[in-house]
Amino acid sequence: MLRVEQFVLKNDDILHHNARLPSDMLDKQTEQMAESLxxxxxxxxxxxxxxxxxxxxxxxxxxxxxxxxxxxxxADWLTWRVALGVALPSVSGHGVMRL
Structure with missing residues (x-):
């Protein structure tokens, strides 16, 4: 079993690397697996x-x-726009598209 698979089984999620976190906040093994992915x-x-x-x-x-x-x-933005009944920009750039 791959280390990544073991991580997923243990945490029920895939490994995520957050480049905004200072490197001292990430454990070395997690950082190595994220780089490997x-x-x-x-x-x-x-x-x-x-x-x-x-x-x-x-x-x-x-x-x-x-x-x-x-x-x-x-998709979330489009759902929000449709819920508000706001016209969406057309794909061609000519006019608007209404749903």
Missing amino acids: KRQRRDRASLTVSQQRRLEAASGFSWDPLGDAWSAHI
């Missing part, structure tokens, strides 16, 4: 299919965590 995301093509599937099976794992967070925020 970052490398694996970057070098995905070098991983075997089995390795990719094991990572994908980890609760909360994403190949693009920042992109996923961005998409979630956009």
